[in-house]
Each structure stands twice: as structure tokens, then as C-alpha cells.
Amino acid sequence: MVWANGFLYILNLTSNQFFKYDIKTETTVETHNIHENPYGITWDGEYLWIGDPLGNIYAYNLDGTSAGYSFSTPFSSWSGIAWDNQYFIVAPAFVDFPTFYRLDETGSIIESFESEINLQRFIVYVPRHTEGHILSNNEDIVMQLKLEGGSVSVIQEFYIPSDDYATAIAHDGTDLWCSDWNGPIYQIDDGIVEEEWLQYSIESGSVVATDWHVVEVTFGSENLAAGVYHVAIIVNSNDPTTPQVKIPVILNIELPYIASITSVNNLTVVYNTIESEALSQLSETTTIKDQFNNKYTVNLNWTIVGYDGSTAGQYHATGIFDLPDGVIQSDPETDLKVTAIVTVLEDGVDLPHIVSIEDVDNIEVAFGTVEADALAKLSSTTTISDSHNNSFMVNLSWSIQGYNGSTAADYNATGVFNLPNGVVQSNPETNLEVTAIVKVLPVFQLTLAAEPAGSGTLTGDGDYGEGDIIKVTAYANAGWNFISWGDSNGILSNNIAFNYTMPAKNVTLTAKFSAIDYEITININPHDAGSYSIEPNKEYYHIGDVVTLVASPSAGYEFVNWTSSQGVVSVNETYTFTMPAKDVILTANFDWVGFVNNQEILDIKIFPNPARNEFNVVSNEMIKSIKVININGLVVKNASVNDQIAILNVQNINTGVYFVQIYTESGTTTKRLLIIR
Numbered sequence: 001m002v003w004a005n006g007f008l009y010i011l012n013l014t015s016n017q018f019f020k021y022d023i024k025t026e027t028t029v030e031t032h033n034i035h036e037n038p039y040g041i042t043w044d045g046e047y048l049w050i051g052d053p054l055g056n057i058y059a060y061n062l063d064g065t066s067a068g069y070s071f072s073t074p075f076s077s078w079s080g081i082a083w084d085n086q087y088f089i090v091a092p093a094f095v096d097f098p099t100f101y102r103l104d105e106t107g108s109i110i111e112s113f114e115s116e117i118n119l120q121r122f123i124v125y126v127p128r129h130t131e132g133h134i135l136s137n138n139e140d141i142v143m144q145l146k147l148e149g150g151s152v153s154v155i156q157e158f159y160i161p162s163d164d165y166a167t168a169i170a171h172d173g174t175d176l177w178c179s180d181w182n183g184p185i186y187q188i189d190d191g192i193v194e195e196e197w198l199q200y201s202i203e204s205g206s207v208v209a210t211d212w213h214v215v216e217v218t219f220g221s222e223n224l225a226a227g228v229y230h231v232a233i234i235v236n237s238n239d240p241t242t243p244q245v246k247i248p249v250i251l252n253i254e255l256p257y258i259a260s261i262t263s264v265n266n267l268t269v270v271y272n273t274i275e276s277e278a279l280s281q282l283s284e285t286t287t288i289k290d291q292f293n294n295k296y297t298v299n300l301n302w303t304i305v306g307y308d309g310s311t312a313g314q315y316h317a318t319g320i321f322d323l324p325d326g327v328i329q330s331d332p333e334t335d336l337k338v339t340a341i342v343t344v345l346e347d348g349v350d351l352p353h354i355v356s357i358e359d360v361d362n363i364e365v366a367f368g369t370v371e372a373d374a375l376a377k378l379s380s381t382t383t384i385s386d387s388h389n390n391s392f393m394v395n396l397s398w399s400i401q402g403y404n405g406s407t408a409a410d411y412n413a414t415g416v417f418n419l420p421n422g423v424v425q426s427n428p429e430t431n432l433e434v435t436a437i438v439k440v441l442p443v444f445q446l447t448l449a450a451e452p453a454g455s456g457t458l459t460g461d462g463d464y465g466e467g468d469i470i471k472v473t474a475y476a477n478a479g480w481n482f483i484s485w486g487d488s489n490g491i492l493s494n495n496i497a498f499n500y501t502m503p504a505k506n507v508t509l510t511a512k513f514s515a516i517d518y519e520i521t522i523n524i525n526p527h528d529a530g531s532y533s534i535e536p537n538k539e540y541y542h543i544g545d546v547v548t549l550v551a552s553p554s555a556g557y558e559f560v561n562w563t564s565s566q567g568v569v570s571v572n573e574t575y576t577f578t579m580p581a582k583d584v585i586l587t588a589n590f591d592w593v594g595f596v597n598n599q600e601i602l603d604i605k606i607f608p609n610p611a612r613n614e615f616n617v618v619s620n621e622m623i624k625s626i627k628v629i630n631i632n633g634l635v636v637k638n639a640s641v642n643d644q645i646a647i648l649n650v651q652n653i654n655t656g657v658y659f660v661q662i663y664t665e666s667g668t669t670t671k672r673l674l675i676i677r
Contacts, residue, residue: 001179002124003172004043004062010168010179011038011050018050018064021185032064039078039093040122045234045246049088051079057088057107065582068476068516069496071107074099080123080136085232086248089134089147093121100134100145100152106495115152117143124171127232131155135176135190137169142176142190160188198249200233219251242457256290257330258323264300265392266341267317268352268422273309278342281421282317286338288327296324304342315342343390352386353426354419360396362437366465369405374438378413382434384423392420400438408442441465446500447508448472455480455513464502473497474511479543479581483512515542521585522549529557529590545579549586557590558672560631560657571657571674591631591659602669604662610674617646621664628673629659650675 001010001021007029008021016038020030035058040051047059047067055076059067073079078093084102087110091098098120102110120136120143127133132146132155144155160169160178170177176190201216217233235245264283282302287295300319307315317340323329345351360379378398385391396415403411413436419425443465448458460472474496476482485493487509492498500509517540522532530553541547551573553559562570564586569575575586603620617626623646628637636653639646653675660671 001168001170001177002041002043002048003170003177004048008170008177008185009041009043009048009062011041013037013039018048018060020062023185023187030064032060034058034060034064040081040090042081042083042088042123042125044083045085045232046244049081049083051081053078055079055092057081057090065478068478068481069105071103071105073103073107074101074109080120082123082125082134084125084133085127086250089123089125091115091120091123091136094119100147102147105497111147111150113147113150113152115145117145117152117154122169124169126171126173128173135169135171137178140180142169142178158190160186198233198251217249254291255328256292256294256326257328258288258334258336259291259330260289261334261338262287262289263393264319264338264340265394265420266343266390267420268343268345268386268388268390269309270345270351271310271312271347271349273344275304275307275309278304278307278309279317282319282340282342283338286319286321288321288323290327296327298322298324300338307342309344312344312346315344317342343388351422351424352388352390353424354384354430354432355387355426356385357430357432357434358383360415360434360436362439364439364441365405367405367408367441367443367463369440371400371403371405374400374403374405374440375413378415378436378438382415382417384417384420386423390423392423394418394420396434403438405440408440411438411440413438442504444502444504445506446470446472446502447506449508449510450474451510451512452515455515456482456511458511460500466502466504468502470500470502471497472500472509474513476513479516479518480513481516483514486510486512516581518542518579518581519583520547520579521583523585523587525587525589526592528554529592530554530559530588532588541579541584543579543581546576547579548574548576549588550574551588551590553590557592558659558670560589560591563587563589589631602662602664602666604664604669604671606660606671606673610676611650612676613651614647614649615673617641617648617660617662619644619662619664621666624663624665626663627661628653629661631657631659 001008008023010019010021012019016036017031017033019028022029034050035052037053038050042049047061049057049059051057055073057071057073059069061067073090075092079090080093082089087102087104089100089102091100096118097116100113100115104110119138122137124135125133126135132144134145134147136143136145140160141157142160143157146153146155168179176188177185178188179185199218233247233249237243264286267278267281269278269281279302283300285297285299287297289295298321300321302317302319304315304317318337320337323336360382363377365374365377375398379396381393381395383391383393394417396417398413398415400411400413414433416433419432443463445463446461448461450456450458454477456477457475460470464470472485474482474485482496484491485498487507520541524530530551532552533550535548551559559573561568562575605618607616609615617623622644623641625641626639626646626648627635629635637648639648655675655677658673658675660673662669662671
């Protein structure tokens with residue numbers, strides 16, 4: 001079973017059905033027939049996904065109709081199945097040491113995890129659990145599992161009450177639900193505290209067509225342990241085209257640790273420079289990076305081993321620092337220091353001057369990149385050399401002439417710098433700058449088309465740069481099956497979703513669909529009471545086909561109405577309808593009205609017809625009596641007349657089709673009357 005939209009959806013293996021169960025009233029509110037031997041069920045926010053004994057998983061709408069999607073697991077057996085708001089998690093049921101898999105909607109393996117647990121029956125995913133998102137059961141034991149690094153670890157186990165072995169579990173985001181062979185359903189506090197790590201600024205509101213509204217989403221990770229957390233934001237609306245939008249959210253919490261240290265420049269000083277002066281000229285700070293490439297500035301505390309400013313030579317300097325708040329040590333640990341060489345020149349030798357500047361690389365940025373991001377992508381440093389063949393790293397301060405990220409073009413960038421301590425200007429002076437080209441790349445339009453039009457819903461269109469990888473997805477609308485993705489050169493993929501690499505041109509990708517065949521069955525009631533014609537007359541029909549039926553009564557019968565399993569669909573002999581995404585069964589109903597038992601044709605009129613409060617009967621002969629009979633053969637009004645004109649009051653008769661039997665001196669005739677309100 002699975003929790004969806006406030007209800008439990010429960011499989012019945014023996015009857016090949018699923019039930020919609022209302023926990024508030026403790027009643028089954030809907031029952032739907034599905035494929036044989038169903039086992040394993042989950043809800044992705046849009047469809048129910050239900051397995052079979054061969055490892056196949058099928059998608060169903062909540063009303064029990066097929067959604068037209070399916071995939072196969074890596075094994076051929078019954079499967080536990082869950083949805084982690086991004087991928088499916090599956091594992092074979094009733095197997096010791098089962099392998100757990102994360103699969104996409106095509107059945108492709110994203111990850112696999114080996115386990116050493118005993119038999120598992122069902123799987124549920126609980127995004128708000130902070131340690132181990134998977135719950136699985138083996139009879140009356142529930143295991144909290146963590147899937148990480150290719151293996152499954154058991155966080156804890158606990159027993160659940162049952163009259164017999166527990167057969168199914170579900171989770172509503174707070175509590176665990178389970179059932180057993182004897183039928184009771186239990187609501188259980190799983191004892192796990194769920195952490196609220198995602199909040200949004202509004203829960204409901206109105207947005208007019210073509211407008212938009214910003215919803216601020218806040219992540220609160222301060223109370224969460226390191227790990228990966230999944231949830232989905234579901235946006236429900238009254239938009240008939242897209243009534244629901246699902247936004248997967250993944251929060252990966254990993255503490256930053258020191259990953260690299262930026263080296264500092266060496267220093268050259270003139271003869272007789274005292275140590276304190278030399279120390280003051282060494283770099284005061286350096287930068288470190290964590291594994292996410294975030295930069296931190298740290299202060300350096302320097303010492304110079306054996307320094308003597310009156311003795312020319314090279315001296316080793318060490319600058320140590322502390323890690324900033326929030327950054328931890330690496331494993332193995334990193335030495336928190338930098339080193340530099342302090343060179344004391346010979347007596348009478350001048351400081352070196354700048355000789356050369358190393359070029360920096362040009363860059364390319366995506367269309368729409370703001371200037372600040374373009375500047376950040378340029379090299380932050382370059383290297384210069386001096387007249388003593390020493391090299392120094394200098395920091396660059398950039399500007400970009402006339403930059404516009406919304407116009408694809410080449411822009412000139414200039415990075416200026418200051419000379420490091422111990423290096424002087426050349427004569428003539430050197431421009432202390434480097435240049436680079438910033439290229440704003442063009443974008444190209446990716447258009448997605450469904451063939452035939454309206455047969456599917458496609459995602460992934462938009463403007464992209466050359467080389468961008470885009471996931472395009474085709475969802476078949478009701479009444480259609482997906483066939484393939486293709487472009488002007490042919491088929492690209494037979495999968496519902498695939499990754500497309502954008503070329504340097506506008507492209508249209510076409511998702512082809514085929515219409516599902518449906519049948520129309522017509523019944524005649526009573527048998528041989530009439531016939532029908534159908535246009536168009538063919539073996540199979542497709543969603544959207546316009547079908548016209550014409551009923552023709554046999555002698556002695558009169559047409560009553562067309563009915564379906566939902567009731568009366570038309571009271572007219574000619575009925576036109578649009579084919580839905582399912583088989584159609586209709587019945588043409590007729591009623592025996594008999595024959596006038598006198599060969600002379602009576603001139604009898606009934607008006608008004610339809611009637612509201614009363615109707616008139618006028619005959620060219622004396623009318624003896626009149627009966628009004630409903631379609632079930634029950635006499636609802638009987639009147640003696642003995643006149644050629646009769647007025648009958650029908651205020652107390654319900655709306656519907658009735659038969660008026662008129663008895664005259666020459667015989668009996670029957671007329672059809674419609675009473676309306």
C-alpha cells in the first residue's frame with residue numbers, strides 16, 4: 001500500500017485490484033481493476049506505479065486507468081518499490097541479501113546497493129527522516145535503511161503490532177501504516193523525529209494568465225547531519241493543461257574541509273634590511289579553498305629561520321594560519337602553512353625590476369551571463385618575472401569594455417596589478433596590466449513538437465548554448481503511446497527521456513506517438529427490439545474520433561434512450577459523441593408499444609410534448625380511457641374520459657419518458673410523451 005493525497009491505496013493480490021481507503025471514515029471509497037498478480041506500489045506525485053511477478057512496473061492514474069507508461073526492473077520477480085522524489089528505488093521481494101537499485105523512469109540503473117539483510121517485502125521512502133530514508137519490512141520487523149556508497153546499512157529495527165505477519169507498509173510523512181494478512185490497518189509512531197528543512201513563503205494564491213509569482217524557498221540545514229535529503233514541492237492548480245507541477249528538491253549536506261592553499265611570493269630585500277622590516281614585507285594573507293571551490297582569506301604569522309640582514313643569501317620563511325570558522329581539517333590532514341624564500345642582496349646591489357608578464361587565457365561565457373560573473377571567470381592572478389630571474393604571482397583587478405551579456409560578441413578585458421614587495425619598475429616603465437577576450441556565446445532555440453499534435457506533453461524546450469546537454473522528456477497524453485524521438489535526420493532515441501547535446505543551430509525535435517486502439521460495443525435491449533448504424537464503422541477507434549449512432553426500432557417497438565454504465569446519455573435516436581481514452585459500451589433501449597388493433601388509422605394528437613404540468617389528448621373518436629406508463633411498465637396515471645378531448649394533470653409525475661395508451665371505440669394506440677420540469 002502507499003499514501004497519496006490523504007488516502008491509502010491498497011493492493012489486493014488475489015482479486016487483481018487496488019482500493020482507495022479513507023482512514024477518516026475507515027471505508028473503501030473506490031475499487032479499480034488492474035493487471036494480474038499486482039505487487040509493490042508507490043506514488044510519484046502524479047501516478048501510481050504497480051509491479052507484477054516478472055519485475056515489470058506499470059503506471060496508473062488514481063482512477064484506475066492506465067497512464068500508458070511502464071519500465072522493467074533488473075530482476076524478474078516481485079518487487080518492493082519506492083519513489084525518492086527523483087528516482088525509483090526497487091529491490092526483489094522474498095529474497096535474502098537483495099540488491100537495491102535506483103532507476104529512472106526508463107528502467108536505467110542510476111545506482112546499485114548490496115545488502116546483507118534478510119527477506120524484504122515492501123519499501124517506503126521517507127524524505128523527512130534525517131538518517132536513513134528507507135523503511136522496509138520482513139514480516140513484523142521494520143528496518144530503517146541507509147543506501148550509501150554502494151551498500152545498504154541498517155540504522156535500526158523495530159517490531160510492529162499485528163494479528164498475523166505484516167504484509168504491507170506505507171508512510172504519510174509522519175507516521176507508519178501497516179496491514180497484516182487478517183486485514184487490520186495500524187497507524188504507528190515510527191519513533192523517528194522528522195526534520196523540517198525546507199520552507200516556502202506562501203502556500204496558496206492566485207496568478208492571472210501570462211503573469212508569474214515568486215515563491216521564496218528557504219533551506220534550513222543547521223540541525224541536519226551530513227548526507228543527502230530529497231523532497232518534492234508539488235504545485236496544484238486549476239490549469240487544465242498542467243494541473244500539477246512537481247519540483248524535485250535535493251539537499252546535499254557536506255561539511256567544507258580545506259582542499260588547497262594558495263602559495264605566496266618570495267621576497268627580495270636589500271643588504272642590511274632588519275628582520276622586522278623583512279617580515280612586514282611578506283604577504284600578510286593567503287587564500288585557501290574547500291572542496292566546493294569556495295575561497296577563504298586567512299592571516300599569516302611569519303617566522304624566518306636564521307635571518308641576518310647583514311649576510312647576503314637566501315632564508316626560509318614559514319607563515320602559519322588557523323582554519324576559518326565552519327571549515328574542518330581534511331583527511332589526511334593538511335599542514336596549515338605556506339613557505340617563502342627571503343633573499344638578502346649583496347651590498348651595493350639594487351632591487352630587481354620587472355622584466356616580463358605572463359599572458360592569461362581568453363574566456364567564453366554563456367549568453368545572459370551578468371558582468372560580475374564574467375569578471376569572476378577571468379583569471380584572478382598572473383605571473384611576472386624580475387631581472388634576477390625570480391617569478392611572482394600578482395592579483396589582477398579586471399574591467400570589461402562595453403560588456404553586454406545579452407549580446408553575443410567579443411569584449412576586451414583589462415586586468416591591472418601592483419608590483420610585489422621587493423620588485424621595482426623597469427626603465428622605461430612597463431604597463432602593469434594584462435588583456436583578455438571575453439566571448440559571449442550565442443544561444444540557439446530548441447523546439448519540441450508532438451506528432452500528432454496534442455498527443456503528448458513535452459519538456460526541455462528553450463534557448464541553449466552549443467554543447468549544452470538537455471534532458472528532453474515525452475509524456476504520452478491519455479489515449480496515446482510514445483514511439484520515438486527524432487529530428488530531420490531520423491530517430492534519435494526510443495526512450496521517453498534522453499539527453500540531447502545542443503548543436504550550433506536552431507533545432508526542432510519531434511516526439512512521435514501512436515493512438516491506442518479502443519473498441520465500441522453496442523447492445524440492443526430487448527434483443528431484436530431494434531437495430532443501429534454506426535459512422536464511421538470500423539474495428540478500432542481512437543481518442544478524439546467523432547462517432548454517430550442511429551437507433552432504429554423494430555415493428556411494434558419504440559426507441560427509449562441510449563445508456564452507458566453511467567446512465568442515460570441521450571434520448572434521441574441519433575447520438576453523436578467523441579471517443580474517450582477507453583473502450584465504450586452503449587445500449588440502445590426500446591419498449592414494446594404494440595399495434596393499433598383496428599386497421600383504420602386513428603387521428604389522435606398529444607400536445608404539448610414535452611409537457612410540464614399537463615397535456616392534451618384530442619381524438620376523432622370517443623376516448624374511453626387513458627393510461628400513462630413509465631419505461632419500467634408501471635402505470636403512473638389512469639383516467640376515464642368518455643370524450644374526444646382530455647386534459648391530464650402530470651404535476652406529480654417525475655421528469656422522464658412515458659408512454660400514453662389511449663383506448664377508443666376502435667381500439668388502442670400508444671404515444672410517447674416526455675415530461676420535463
